[in-house]
Amino acid sequence: MMLGDDPHPNGMTSVWIDPRTADVLAVQRWNTLDPGARATAVVYPLHTGELGGVALETAVAVGGLTLGGLGISGVWLWWRRRAVKLATAKARSR
Structure with a gap:
């Protein structure tokens, strides 16, 4: 899922939905990820040339x-x- 403040162009926020009831089971925002995954999310735009x-x-x-x-x-x-x-x-x- 792509939110406005996601640093990754494809989005780094994950949402888990129950396929039978369509209830949201969990949401994991990019800024609550572990430091390594967060660093990857921030560095990716630099790698792709979108930053700079x-x-x-x-x-x-x-x-x-x-x-x-x-x-x-x-x-x-x-x-x-x-x-x-x-x-x-x-x-x-x-």
Whole structure:
């Protein structure tokens, strides 16, 4: 069930209803959940990009591109260093 103050876009409030009598058996609001489930409910909009807007999306994109660039530059530096070591070893063996 989705209530106005639910942090999760699909709602985090649970309602149990008796299928025969339609009586409400129990209601569990998101803010009465255990701390782990409550933290998940609050962090989910951050995960889906609903929180933070374009600024957060841009920061995440820059961070992702930076990590990718670090991986590529690491392989490139390793490859250059390896090529120099191989060339030096080849020159010494002659």
